[in-house]
Amino acid sequence: MKNTENIIEIKNISKSFGDKRILNDVSISVKRGEFLTLLGPSGCGKTTLLRILAGFGTADSGEILINGKDITDMPPHERPVNTVFQRYALFPHLDVYENIAFGLKLQKVPTDEIDRRVRRVLKMVSMTDYEDRDVDSLSGGQQQRVAIARAIVNEPKVLLLDEPLSALDLKMRKDMQIELKEMHRKLGITFIYVTHDQEEALTLSDTIVVFDDGNIQQIGTPTDIYNEPQNSFVADFIGESNILNGRMIKDRLVEFAGHEFECVDEGFGEDVDVDVVVRPEDIYIMNRLEGAQFTAKVKSCTFKGVHYEMFVDTDKGYELMIQDYNAFEPESEVGLIIRPADIQVMHKERTCNTFDAEIISEDRVKFLNTEWECKPQTKFAAGEKVKVEVKFSKVELIDHPEEGTLAGEVHFLLYKGDHYHLTIRTEDRDDIWVDTNDIWDKGDLVGINIAPKDIKIIKCDE
Numbered sequence: 001m002k003n004t005e006n007i008i009e010i011k012n013i014s015k016s017f018g019d020k021r022i023l024n025d026v027s028i029s030v031k032r033g034e035f036l037t038l039l040g041p042s043g044c045g046k047t048t049l050l051r052i053l054a055g056f057g058t059a060d061s062g063e064i065l066i067n068g069k070d071i072t073d074m075p076p077h078e079r080p081v082n083t084v085f086q087r088y089a090l091f092p093h094l095d096v097y098e099n100i101a102f103g104l105k106l107q108k109v110p111t112d113e114i115d116r117r118v119r120r121v122l123k124m125v126s127m128t129d130y131e132d133r134d135v136d137s138l139s140g141g142q143q144q145r146v147a148i149a150r151a152i153v154n155e156p157k158v159l160l161l162d163e164p165l166s167a168l169d170l171k172m173r174k175d176m177q178i179e180l181k182e183m184h185r186k187l188g189i190t191f192i193y194v195t196h197d198q199e200e201a202l203t204l205s206d207t208i209v210v211f212d213d214g215n216i217q218q219i220g221t222p223t224d225i226y227n228e229p230q231n232s233f234v235a236d237f238i239g240e241s242n243i244l245n246g247r248m249i250k251d252r253l254v255e256f257a258g259h260e261f262e263c264v265d266e267g268f269g270e271d272v273d274v275d276v277v278v279r280p281e282d283i284y285i286m287n288r289l290e291g292a293q294f295t296a297k298v299k300s301c302t303f304k305g306v307h308y309e310m311f312v313d314t315d316k317g318y319e320l321m322i323q324d325y326n327a328f329e330p331e332s333e334v335g336l337i338i339r340p341a342d343i344q345v346m347h348k349e350r351t352c353n354t355f356d357a358e359i360i361s362e363d364r365v366k367f368l369n370t371e372w373e374c375k376p377q378t379k380f381a382a383g384e385k386v387k388v389e390v391k392f393s394k395v396e397l398i399d400h401p402e403e404g405t406l407a408g409e410v411h412f413l414l415y416k417g418d419h420y421h422l423t424i425r426t427e428d429r430d431d432i433w434v435d436t437n438d439i440w441d442k443g444d445l446v447g448i449n450i451a452p453k454d455i456k457i458i459k460c461d462e
Contacts, residue, residue, distance in 0.1 A: 007032040007157060007190050008053075013062035015048055015214075020429070022048050023059070024214040030158075031207075035184050035191045039201040040211030041237070046194045047162055053192065054083045054160050066157065081158040082151035090135045090146060096122075097131035100150045107154075121149040124186060126179070141172045148183065158190045165200065177203050198238050202226065210234050231349055232421075235277040236414055242283075242320050244417045246276035246345065254345055257417060258316025259294050261338060265345040275346045280309070280323040282342035285334050292335025296320070298328045312336075318417040353395070353433055357388040357457070365457060368430050370406045374455045387458045392421065392435035394454035397446045404447020408432065410440045424448060 008030035015023040023045045030036050038046035051057040053064060055076030063072045071079050090099050097118055104114045122128050125145040135143060144164055151159055161180075165173045181204055184191050195201055201208050202222040210217040210225065210233075218230045229235035232243050246256035248268040254261055256276040268274060289295050296312035299319070308327045312320050312334065320336075328334055357367035359380045364371055367388050380386055401407035411431070412423040422434045424446060432448060440446070 005032050006030060007034075007067060008192075009065040010049070010053070011063050011065070013049065013052060013059045013064070015045075015052065015057070015059050022214050023052075026062070026214070026216060028209055028216070028219070030190060030192065033188050033190055035181075035193065035204055035206045037193045037195060037201040037205040037208050038211060039195060039198065039208050039237075040217075041196055044211040045214040046196075046211050050083075050160055050162055050192065050194050054081055055079050056083075080156055081160055082154055082156040083160040083162065084144075084147050084151050084164045085162050090143060090150075092134075092136055094135070095131065096127065096133050096135060096138075096146055099135060099146055100153050103150065103154050117153050117155075118149075121153045124152070124183060125149045139172075140168050141176055144168065144176060145179075148180075152183075152187060152189075156189065158192060159187075161191065161193045163194055163196070166195075166197075173200075180204060202238070210237065212237075228344060229277060229346065231346060232275050232277075232414055233412070235275075235344070235346070240280050240321060240323070242278045242280065242417065243414060244276045244278075244318065246274045248272045248274045248345060252340070254343065257294070257314055257318045257320070261293065261343055262340045263343040263345060264340050265343070268345060268347070273348050273351055275348055277344040277346065278320075278338055278342060280321040281307070282338065283320060283322045284337040284339070285310070285312075285322050285324050285326075285328060286337075287328070287332070287334060289333065289335045291337075293337050294335075296334055296336055298330050298332050298334060300330055301327050303327070319415075320417065350433065352392060353388075353390040355388045355390075355430075357386050359384045359386060359457075363452070365455065368406060368426060368432070369428055372405060372450060372455060373452045374457060375452050377457060380457060385460055387460055389456040389458060390432075390450055390454055392433050394450060395424075395432060395434040396449040396451070397422075397424070397434060397436060397438065397440070398449065399446070401445045401447045404449050406448040408446055408448055410442050410444040410446060413440060413442060 006029045010028040013023050013026045026049060040046050052059050063070055066080055100118045101114050122131060125148055127145050135146060165176050177200060205222055208222055208225050209219050212233050218225060218234045225238055235241045235243055244256045246254050248254050250270045251266040252263055254263045254276060294315055296314040299311045299313055301308055301310045307323045307325055310322045310328055312322060314320060355367040357365050359382055360366050360371055361382055363374055363376045365374045398404055406426060408424040408426045410422055411425040414421045419435050419437050424432045424434055
């Protein structure tokens with residue numbers, strides 16, 4: 001059994017580049033011998049955190065401890081860690097043996113000890129017969145093995161891996177995943193692994209830390225992350241999901257997709273808005289309609305190798321993705337069943353846009369660093385600090401940013417079965433959430449308008 005003592009403590013690490021916050025008060029504990037993966041989309045902060053841990057970058061605040069010792073200001077070469085990079089950074093003028101032995105020679109390790117350790121790691125990475133080969137003559141997978149061997153020959157307490165498989169083709173990547181997992185088992189040291197590949201994270205990890213925008217969204221085992229996502233970002237990012245608006249009627253009874261379903265969730269209260277997640281493989285589909293909880297018409301059916309992927313329109317106008325070993329032809333009427341244990345209920349992160357604001361005049365209010373026209377009011381005086389609420393569905397997006405009162409970029413989009421829920425990020429990095437039936441793509445530049453009648457002004461303490 002693995003020692004559960006924490007070998008690494010990452011405490012309240014923050015980092016900004018200019019006015020852009022990359023890491024926001026991040027804290028993680030890593031157990032000795034654990035395979036921990038930092039997972040998230042490009043630009044979420046995971047590689048920045050790894051570089052800070054390796055000593056190749058500095059944090060603005062926070063501290064890092066390894067074995068209880070503060071290494072926050074320690075130079076990279078003194079840290080008990082080794083890093084395997086996305087680009088393997090092998091020395092082209094040295095053969096395989098000399099590449100692996102390079103660090104040991106710098107440390108003036110005795111020659112016989114170097115030879116023993118190099119040959120041991122060559123065997124471990126299945127490169128025993130390649131010690132005299134030029135590294136340029138090796139395949140990508142073989143170069144990757146040499147890079148790992150060069151890192152582990154120094155016997156680090158922690159091995160850091162920054163997307164080391166991303167340059168490999170799909171088959172080689174899957175083969176190397178198996179080898180990495182076996183290496184980790186044999187070595188018994190702590191692995192911290194960075195990837196944006198969800199399947200890779202689920203395959204390799206003991207623990208996954210899901211990042212977005214420099215914030216930790218969830219920490220858990222692969223099973224917990226997949227089956228019990230804590231918010232809609234995690235549910236959408238990890239595998240395929242149907243994410244729908246729902247209403248918790250009472251304990252163990254939830255309404256979504258126009259129907260009521262028994263579930264296993266409790267403690268949300270009664271008549272409470274929630275988000276509901278149902279994985280595509282957890283919807284039971286059948287040809288007969290009797291005995292079904294609800295019905296649907298098949299829109300499309302695509303063979304995916306292991307299963308068929310189908311999109312259906314339900315009897316209440318919602319679109320669902322279903323994965324099943326059997327094919328159901330387009331236009332066919334089907335019955336659907338969702339079992340209580342396969343419904344994951346989540347607290348809503350927000351129910352409307354809420355902004356800090358300031359009254360400019362009777363019919364003008366300032367929020368998001370922009371003045372907006374509002375309904376004439378006499379309740380609040382000029383200069384008074386207030387809150388503004390705007391329903392998601394009342395934010396209008398237009399194609400031309402210059403035609404909006406404010407401009408932004410589509411930062412995140414989530415399909416909710418009958419509409420899209422978008423996160424629009426402004427130039428000042430403020431977020432506005434929008435419900436729309438229009439189709440936008442991530443990265444689209446948009447104009448933002450809000451009608452005066454849809455701006456609700458309330459006291460700050462309400």
